[in-house]
Amino acid sequence: MAEPVLAAFRGRHLLSISDLSADEISGLINTAHRFVEVSEREVKKLPTLRGKTVVNLFFEPSTRTRTSFEIAGKRLSADVINISAQSSSVLKGETFKDTVLNVASMNPDALVIRHPSPGTPLYASKIAGCSVINGGDGAHAHPTQALLDMMTIMEHGKSLQNIRVSIIGDVLHSRVARSNIAAFKMFDAKITVCGPKTLMPPDVGSLGVRVTHDISEAVREAEVIMMLRIQTERMAQGLFPSLREYSAQFCLDSRVMKKARPDAIVMHPGPINRGIEISSEVADGPYSVILDQVAHGVAMRMAVLYLLCGGAEQ
Amino acid sequence: MGEDKAARRVVLSSADIGRTLARMAHEITEKNPDVSSLALVGIITRGAPLARRMAEKICAITGVEIPVGGLDVTFYRDDLARKGPNLNASPTDIPFDISGKTVILVDDVLFTGRTIRSAIDAIMDLGRPGRIQLAALLDRGHRELPIRADYIGKNIPTSRDELVKVRVREIDGEDAAVILGGANG
Incomplete structure (x- = not known):
């Protein structure tokens, strides 16, 4: 009789930032920094995870995160398989549980899960018998995005300790904001969140962040300006009157950037809505590090896969 | 016997290490008359300062x-x-093109040979060296792969569970090669 996989698995998961210590985050950034060099080589491959299998299980559309994990796994010589809900038996009514159990039966070493419902990666981690990495679950968490954001900040010569970060936009629905706040707080960052009152989480007061509804105020003194994507489907829920009104107040354009520090950097997790939360001038301008975030995403996901699939007991 | 297992036994003193490196440098130049094709690559951690010296x-x-x-x-x-x-x-720090070079890998202790196997693979991913040779300050035996050094500072017989450490002044503040007792030493 086969043993239940649950009992056999003693490895680690990355479900949210709280699965990591500050030292591990620094270590991941250090390791990812080394993988940047590999990505610039002619032979962009290391043998490190040869024989390991990584499955990307995506129940929500994604270009960046899925491609990034796929390239990351391949650059470490792991075999990477992509399953998206649109082309799987999910369409035939298979449940999340059965999908995970069936994929898990093929013995992967890591499952990267993206799902619209918060907590699905946690649930998967209890039944999959392998490492589970949260690739974004609803409005809950997106830990690898926070890690690559921190790495990008360091690659731009800034130190994480006590850094001034402003997170601007739809904070309420943003897993990116949530994971970034959790991660930056581990380094005693001074965090400001900014957006319409209707797009602030009700518990924002307990997050230990400064709240403002004035974008100029948020931008001033920030070393890092982190824009969030406005999910246009939120408009239907009456959370803001129109995109035009939203962008009139909260779009990061060159007029607002005049108030920023000269050494500030502008980040965005993508996909960007040009002219809504960020103007093209700023997105493509000298402050923007948006494409560096994407490049660093590959290196950071290599580091995460290395940490989780790289064997065993600490 | 009368030797405390946990005691540290010095197999090379600071002066020995200086002399040994000088001798190895001579051997390298004798074996490679075209000195300009040479490149020294130390294996991190302690091979790196030894390669520089x-x-x-x-x-x-x-x-x-x-x-x-x-x-x-x-x-x-x-x-x-x-x-x-x-x-x-x-990080690896090789600020030159290794293609066509005679790359001499430098390590402090040659033991199972597995580190050297990894190093050869790592070098090959960086370019196509003309030749790879190996220099080790200490060879303690117990090879698990068909690997041997071209230049050896000193052969020391050891048992498998002994710990052999090379300490270098750049990292450890002193130059010495020592054997530290068995598995629980």
Whole structure:
């Protein structure tokens, strides 16, 4: 009789930032920094995870995160398989549980899960018998995005300790904001969140962040300006009157950037809505590090896969 | 016997290490008359300062400056599943093109040969060297792969569970090669 996989698995998961210590985050950034060099080589491959299998299980559309994990796994010589809900038996009514159990039966070493419902990666981690990495679950968490954001900040010569970060936009629905706040707080960052009152989480007061509804105020003194994507489907829920009104107040354009520090950097997790939360001038301008975030995403996901699939007991 | 197992036994003193590196530098120049094709690559951690010192000695002998680099083999090791990931490895620093060069790998202790196997793979991913040779300050035996050194500072018989450490002043504040007792030493 086969043993239940649950009992056999003693490895680690990355479900949210709280699965990591500050030292591990620094270590991941250090390791990812080394993988940047590999990505610039002619032979962009290391043998490190040869024989390991990584499955990307995506129940929500994604270009960046899925491609990034796929390239990351391949650059470490792991075999990477992509399953998206649109082309799987999910369409035939298979449940999340059965999908995970069936994929898990093929013995992967890591499952990267993206799902619209918060907590699905946690649930998967209890039944999959392998490492589970949260690739974004609803409005809950997106830990690898926070890690690559921190790495990008360091690659731009800034130190994480006590850094001034402003997170601007739809904070309420943003897993990116949530994971970034959790991660930056581990380094005693001074965090400001900014957006319409209707797009602030009700518990924002307990997050230990400064709240403002004035974008100029948020931008001033920030070393890092982190824009969030406005999910246009939120408009239907009456959370803001129109995109035009939203962008009139909260779009990061060159007029607002005049108030920023000269050494500030502008980040965005993508996909960007040009002219809504960020103007093209700023997105493509000298402050923007948006494409560096994407490049660093590959290196950071290599580091995460290395940490989780790289064997065993600490 | 009368020797405390945990005691440290010095097999090379600071002066010994200086002399040994000088001798190895001479051997390298004898075996490679075309000194300008040489490049020294030390395996991180302690191979790297040893490679730099050896390059200085070769320069003193021949007047030719040899390019020196440091190679980290963490991501090429075969014991990842046993030892787990290492998030604090130092970066490889080889600021020159190794293609066509005679690359001399430098390590402090040659033991199972597995580190050298990783190092050869790592070098091959950086370019196509003309030749790879191996220099080790200590050879303690117990090879698990068909690998041997071209230049050896000193052969020391050891038992498998002894710990052999080379300490270098750049990292440890002193130069010495020591054997530290058995598995529980």
